[in-house]
Amino acid sequence: MGRATRGCGCAIAVLLVVAGAGAFVGWKYVLPWWRTQPPPASGGELTIRVLDVGPINGDAILISSPAGKNVLIDAGDTTKGKAVVEALKRNNIQQLDYFIATHPHPDHIGGAAEVFKAVRVLNVIDNGQPPSIPASLLPATPQKSPAAKKPAAKPAKPIKTSTLTKFYDDYKAAVTSSGAHYGTARPGTKYDLGGGALLMILAPSEPFFTKDKMTTGGNEANANSIVARLDYGSFSMLLTGDAEDQTEHRLLTKELELKSKVIKIAHHGSKYASSADFLNRVKPAVAIVSCGAWNRYGHPSQAVLDRLKAANVKLYRTDLQGEITITTRGNDTDLTIKTAKETTEDVWAGRTAQKDDSSRSGFIAYGDFGPPPKPSKKTEQK
Numbered sequence: 001m002g003r004a005t006r007g008c009g010c011a012i013a014v015l016l017v018v019a020g021a022g023a024f025v026g027w028k029y030v031l032p033w034w035r036t037q038p039p040p041a042s043g044g045e046l047t048i049r050v051l052d053v054g055p056i057n058g059d060a061i062l063i064s065s066p067a068g069k070n071v072l073i074d075a076g077d078t079t080k081g082k083a084v085v086e087a088l089k090r091n092n093i094q095q096l097d098y099f100i101a102t103h104p105h106p107d108h109i110g111g112a113a114e115v116f117k118a119v120r121v122l123n124v125i126d127n128g129q130p131p132s133i134p135a136s137l138l139p140a141t142p143q144k145s146p147a148a149k150k151p152a153a154k155p156a157k158p159i160k161t162s163t164l165t166k167f168y169d170d171y172k173a174a175v176t177s178s179g180a181h182y183g184t185a186r187p188g189t190k191y192d193l194g195g196g197a198l199l200m201i202l203a204p205s206e207p208f209f210t211k212d213k214m215t216t217g218g219n220e221a222n223a224n225s226i227v228a229r230l231d232y233g234s235f236s237m238l239l240t241g242d243a244e245d246q247t248e249h250r251l252l253t254k255e256l257e258l259k260s261k262v263i264k265i266a267h268h269g270s271k272y273a274s275s276a277d278f279l280n281r282v283k284p285a286v287a288i289v290s291c292g293a294w295n296r297y298g299h300p301s302q303a304v305l306d307r308l309k310a311a312n313v314k315l316y317r318t319d320l321q322g323e324i325t326i327t328t329r330g331n332d333t334d335l336t337i338k339t340a341k342e343t344t345e346d347v348w349a350g351r352t353a354q355k356d357d358s359s360r361s362g363f364i365a366y367g368d369f370g371p372p373p374k375p376s377k378k379t380e381q382k
Contacts, residue, residue, distance in 0.1 A: 047325065059108050064093070071191075075112040084114070085114055093119065096115075104131040124181070132221060187201055252277060286315075295351070305349075
């Protein structure tokens with residue numbers, strides 16, 4: 001009887017050790033993984049509309065969840081607020097649960113003030129960074145003239161810096177007057193859109209990028225863009241704002257789930273983003289470029305398009321196909337993508353740059369709008 005009792009005690013001890021080890025493994029590895037998983041899809045329809053805010057550059061992406069919650073990411077430039085409002089009315093949207101301003105450039109938040117006047121906005125999220133004014137656009141500091149017989153020339157009238165950031169001042173004023181709850185983006189923050197749809201912030205993370213970190217190209221305001229991931233069942237979409245190569249590299253160094261079925265290509269298809277390493281990690285089946293036919297920066301870049309083609313993705317472009325609408329019920333086989341118009345142009349043909357979209361080469365972020373200059377006769381003859 002004593003031996004049986006001792007044998008039973010040993011078996012119980014072994015079971016306790018195994019159970020303890022299992023509990024530790026579950027706590028250490030399974031629980032963190034489980035917490036990162038999005039909720040199951042409800043079977044309702046999730047709709048993403050990449051709005052056409054051309055013919056100049058811009059982003060405006062409207063998300064409608066299966067539960068009826070609406071998110072607007074960016075609002076085009078100052079001349080496209082009306083177009084964004086019309087898109088909201090066309091889709092019977094009278095309230096935005098979230099407005100996300102990816103970064104303080106006019107082609108992303110210039111139309112925000114008009115949107116805030118037209119619909120109720122409950123929550124506003126941005127990266128907390130004010131616009132930086134390039135030194136080339138600041139008024140020159142008057143220098144003391146050396147003593148001379150002739151009187152010193154009358155100093156030029158200084159430029160009012162407030163006019164350079166009017167789009168941002170208008171945006172901040174609209175946020176305040178709307179009464180919306182304001183918050184800054186924090187990596188890892190999740191926003192439950194209902195019905196199984198989940199939006200998670202991936203970037204920016206501190207320390208924020210500064211001009212001295214942009215030696216390989218791009219500019220710091222873009223590099224600090226909000227990057228988010230939208231999940232719904234088996235569907236996923238990476239929303240990259242104007243992220244630069246530096247942003248992508250930082251994301252690659254973190255333990256993040258970046259693989260996505262659809263990607264909104266960063267920075268309108270700039271050559272300073274969408275690196276081969278990043279695309280290899282994301283492994284998208286579909287890529288969408290939001291850009292305008294009048295942009296001066298060669299968006300989308302041929303180099304980026306070549307990398308996308310090598311990745312064997314299905315490509316869509318707002319400059320050629322207008323508004324792009326994505327619908328899914330969260331299943332592997334029900335993804336539908338429709339364009340507002342057909343195009344006879346080659347979606348794989350990039351545009352020629354007239355300016356370089358990099359801080360180091362005089363990137364202009366303010367007031368650089370309107371049609372590109374007409375080609376000279378010499379250019380036409382070539």
